[in-house]
Amino acid sequence: MPVDPGRRAVPSEHASVVLLGALSKLLTEISATPLRLEAPGVEAARARQAEVVDQLSDYVIPRLVQLDAPLLTVVGGSTGAGKSTLVNSIVGTRVTESGVLRPTTRSPVLVHHPDDAEWFQPDRVLPDLPRTSVPTNDVYALRLAMSERVPRGLAILDAPDVDSIDQGNRELASQLLAAADLWLFVTSAARYADQVPWDYLRQAAERSTSVAVVLDRTHADAVVEVRGHLARMMTSRGLSDSPLFTVPESTTDTEGLLPSDAVAPIVGWLTDLAADPRARTAVMTQTLDGAIRHNVLRTHDIADAMDAQVEAAEALYADVSDAYNDTAAAISQETSDGTLLRGEVFARWQEFVGTGEMMRSVEERVSRIRDRLVDGVTGKRTRATEVSRAVGDALTSLIVDDAESAAATAARAWGGSPSGKQLLASARGLERASHDLHNRAERAIRDWQAAVHDLVRIEGSDKRMTANFLAFGVNGVSATLMIVVLAHRAESRGPENVGRKLLAAIFGDLVLDSLVTKAHADLEARIAPLLRDEQLRFLDLLDSPETVRATQTTLREAARRAEYARHADFLEGGPDS
Incomplete structure (x- = not known):
């Protein structure tokens, strides 16, 4: 470009301080701008980012700091x-x-x-x-x-x-x-x-x-x-x-x-x-002003390119969120529709309530329990513990199995895009649930069962001397409530029906419905953090779309401030004058 000694004045000392601050901020923001995802146009955006960082740090800012330095040819x-x-x-x-x-x-x-x-x-x-x-x-x-x-x-x-x-x-x-x-x-x-x-x-x-x-x-x-x-x-x-x-x-x-x-x-x-100081200054000022203007424009280009980063992040977030939201919904369904009342849980429940012909009424069943109470109370309570243990094992297995499925689904979805493949390659084992999930799920279910026990103890404090309560005790009533919770949304009544009749006789239908609702909501609340932690294994690998948008906004604002400072600093006309 031409060297024109009268083109514009040297930046004033005061304005240079403002400009230096604006460009230092721009350098900080552009250096920290994440372009991690393999989205369309990312290679060109990364190249622009490196060019802007290099020129701001190698030339523009050092030159502003030392305007009197020799002209570098x-x-x-x-x-x-x-x-x-x-x-x-x-x-x-x-x-x-x-x-x-x-x-x-x-x-x-x-x-x-x-x-x-x-x-x-x-x-x-x-x-x-x-x-x-x-x-x-x-x-x-x-x-x-x-x-x-x-x-x-x-x-x-x-x-x-x-x-x-x-x-x-x-x-x-x-x-x-x-x-x-x-x-x-x-x-x-x-x-x-x-x-x-x-x-x-x-x-x-x-x-x-x-x-x-x-x-x-x-x-x-x-x-x-x-x-x-x-x-x-x-x-x-x-x-x-x-x-x-x-x-x-x-x-x-x-x-x-x-x-x-x-x-x-x-x-x-x-x-x-x-x-000629004036001519030397003109050369420096022309190049410096042009470099600032060019880098501001390149910064806006980079911010525009971040639209693709936002889109990629949204897609990746949606893949993971959909997988784990579906899993949470499935677990909610499976812990309330009777799905778990099979296998070991069913066998322990049958032992607890007794095999053979089911009672025709709660009163008949309680009468038989009362008759065996002296000889069998210890065994009955032991069987209640076995029911609780079987329920705990079933819930733990359900959480782990469904989390495994969610991880596989999310990983499969990510594998369908370049950005997802890149992230999967950066972390091992994402396609499986965490190795410690089983232990964490066990603790969560034990805590839930303890909470159910406390709920029964508090709600039944004025009913402990009733025949029904005496027959089963707090442990038995708690185990029965767990069975009822696991099937309260079932379309047809199954083996849990006996338990529901028993609990209704103890608490009444309204109180029972409240207990079931509270216990199931508590169960979901304890499972949710487990799934959230599993989900975060994926999401922690990338910035959220909101974070990328915020960075994009900050970058554009830093570029605008640098441009305003450039106009204030180079007083004799704009870069095209």
Whole structure:
């Protein structure tokens, strides 16, 4: 983009504080934004998120903190364009090594005036890159080199190739260009029309980044034609006012430097830029303002992309909620429709009430019980305990079996989507109930049975001397109430009918109905936390749709505040003025 010294003023000191706070908040929010689910568009959203985080932390915020720091000029471009040779020739001495083999694995080199050394300490420019003063093959280390030939107020950074076959080189090149105040973009007659360099230049135009283009290694016979074509391409891509320099194909000297006259226009331009605070400020301000605007827009794009995260989270939540809600409803039905009055429970109940011909009336049954009371009371009460134990075992098995089914259903549903598969892969055993559910269910049912015992004891406090109550005792009446509870919604009366008649004779129908309702509601209330804990094994793996929406709202608000602060800070017109 053009360098226009009168374009807008330097941000005021007060406004910069406001802007810095808004952008720091934006960085915090965008860094914490979850894009965990494999929803449509998530890869692009994650890439944008990483780009925004990198540019805010590598360039925008450090630059706002130190507006007086030297202008960072990053020299980037295609493989074989001659960047390192150009940097050495601009500086007038060998400070960076060009490579014969590609990709060249070496650290990027930042050259600055000795008096500017303080600006490039580890907590300043590019704070995440470790510093070194010697050549190294660590591509992520920033080698600092001092040269008095570099004017004060200017620093030149030789970046890796933007189209390197090495991914690490490409990623670092992108990071360094995003941290630049000024791009010195180098291409050649052989590579100037390549797609990758133009992708970067397009990004520069979108961000209003200050750019100068160098057409390097161009034979004299082709300079006019190639330069003209390149200029037209720049114009069509929004870079018409960016400086365009031409470096003819030249023989290097013994130090590997180009003739001084070949690079003189570039050296003169950079020297004049460094010597003119107003022009230097204009370059920095243009790039900084454009970077802020661009990152605010990218943040809104990320927030928009979170719609897919919300949809995915809603679907995953619904899968799990449906599975466990259905299970809760099934358990409620199975603990009230007589389903459990079979097998061991039925056998123990039959032993308790007696086998053979069922009583024709409660009075007849009580008479027979009273006759056997002296000889059989201990045995009767033991059988009541066996009924309670059988009921407890049946309820425990029911909870575990239905929880197993719910887990399998939820896991199967999640397995049908990319986001669900991703989450299932991150946690083992979700398709089965928790290994400790049996023990937890046993405790819950024991507590329920104790509560039923207390309910009977309290409600029957004034009925303990009745024949019916004496015949069965608190344990027997409690066991009978459990049987009645487990079948109170049955369409037809079965073996629990005797128990219901007995309890009605003791408590009366109204009180009995109240006891049954209370006991069953208590049972459901004790089972619910067990199913909720089982459900949370799934739901804890993802943020709720409400949480994602709240994050989305917070992110958009942070972007809006950053944009308001940008407008307040750059007083002389907006970014397009």
